[in-house]
Each structure stands twice: as C-alpha cells, then as structure tokens.
Amino acid sequence: MLTMKCKYALKAMVVLAAEGKKLSSRAIAEKARVPVKFLEAILTELKQEGLIKTERGAQGGHMLNATPAKVMAGQVVRAIDGMLAPIPCASTFYYKKCDDCEHEEVCVIRQAMLEVRNNISTVLDGLSLKDLIDMSPKQRQKIFW
Amino acid sequence: MLTMKCKYALKAMVVLAAEGKKLSSRAIAEKARVPVKFLEAILTELKQEGLIKTERGAQGGHMLNATPAKVMAGQVVRAIDGMLAPIPCASTFYYKKCDDCEHEEVCVIRQAMLEVRNNISTVLDGLSLKDLIDMSPKQRQKIFW
DNA sequence: AATAATCCCTATTGACTCGATATGAATTAA
C-alpha cells in the first residue's frame, strides 16, 4: 500500500513536471488537491532526496531538479515510502534479514516476493513523469485526476 | 508491504500443503517458526475465509480446504491483508473512490497503479501453494525458509 | 527600511494498526 503522503508526492511531482516552472507550495497544493501544510512536509522530503530544488522568500517556490523524462515514479515512491518490495528480505534498496527465516536462499516466500518486487520495479522504474503526463487524454490536458 | 501476519499465513498454508494432513496450531507454529498464539488468530481468519477447515478438541487441528495446486498465494494475501493494489481506487476486489481525485477515469496516478496491481495479481494469483513448494530445492525438501 | 510572500522547523493531535501475549472457556478423543 502506498501512503497518502506518497500519492500526494507523486501528484506534486506531476504538477511540477507539467508546469515546468517554479511553483509555490500553495499553487501546487491547489492543483494537486492536497492539504497545503501536509504538502510542505512532503516537499521538504522530496528536496532532501534531491528530486526538487527550492527557493525561499517572496517569489520563492519549488522546481524539478531534472527533466520530466528523467524522473521515474519509482524514485518518488522510494523517496517517500521506502521499499517497493512487499517484504524487506526481497528489497534491493532497503534489504533487511527476516527474524523468522533461517535459510533465506531457500525461502519460498521470499522467492515469490522477489518476483513481485521485480514486477513492481519494472513498472515504476520504467514510468517517468513525462510518461505519466502523456497518459492524460489530449482533450483534457492538465486535468490529471 | 505485506504484514507479518500475512507472511505467517502464507507460511502456515505452505506447511499445511506440504504435510498434506491435519496439523495442530502448535505443530504449524513450530514448522513455520511463528508465535503460536498469534498464529491461532491467523488460522481463525483463514478458516473464516474458507481456506482451511478445522477440527476442535483433542487430536483436533487444521487442514487445507483444497488441493495445494488450487490454492493461490493471492487468495491468502487477500484473506489477511486485503487489497493487492497499491491504492484503493486501483483495486478490483476492494475498490474505493479517492477523496482527492475528481475524474478517476483520467487520473494518471491511478492508471500507473492499475498497471502495478495487474502485475502483482498476475504473479500472486498465478502462484499456487504447490508452485511455492516446488520452488524449494530438491535436496532440502521441507526446509522452506 | 518596511512589507508581504514564502519556505522552514518543531510540536502535537487523534485515530488507527501491528505484532504479540494472557487468560480462560468450550469442545472432543482417548
């Protein structure tokens, strides 16, 4: 399960990608339909993870740190929620051993979940912000949800 | 993320499938390396979902309700954790509308997550308990984790 | 220098979930 936080983060990133210019948190919050204060916290995390850059003060705001085609949904999800894998022992970026399994190499649950993880990764690490925007039907450009 | 509960449930089901006979909660707990009392609660849920059947009293225990080849990992996960999909609006079995999206048909986040859901479903609804058991290397039969 | 816009930091909230344990009642085979 994605958290709301993560979903909001994805929306924020899509908005930034679609607008292609500096936007205030409030502007993003309105377009993404997300509570402003909550979004602020999210933007801080996205910045810390290097996905956006920020300018403070009047006329400040947030911008993508790379072109929409180069930012993958998987990066955003990992930045906010961590692991893509269903269980830690099947994660590549956030691996952690299980307490209840002795022979990890042989664990059938793990093998199943590795398979799941690889599928999730293939989808999310293959989908850029640009891809997401292009999914939106042409007539309705800039209405993403 | 799978909960521990769900992972334990999968292990319990694999044990039941591999043994192919009635087993007490304690017996399952030992083989699956899971806390007994916690497992009891899990077995109750699995029973309510119709995945196992149970006999009470002395010499009682738990058995699969179908052959290992007919029980899919996806069923077990849904029985315990619910939704396979990353977000409710992308779920087929547990669909729920989002508060923060107006035009669901157009939502690009949803479309991405539908893709993810379908992949997860393809894996987990395609993996039977028998498949899981067969993943275990021949030499080590009955050591699954 | 003052002002207004904006990001940033810290704290707090209530509701909920998670993983687990405890206690004992009900059921049943031997």
Add this chain to the structure above:
DNA sequence: TTAATTCATATCGAGTCAATAGGGATTATT
C-alpha cells in the same frame, strides 16, 4: 475423567498516519 486442542476476548506498548498549529527565517518588491 483427563488431556489436548481450538476458540473468544481482552489487553498491551510501540509505532505510523494524516493532518493541523504556530511561528521563525528568508527574500523580492516597494
């Protein structure tokens, strides 16, 4: 009757989640 076993209920502490509140710091504009 006894021992084994499932079942029901309650409780626990720790943590997470989603969100809000209040105000400090920074900066462009005037």
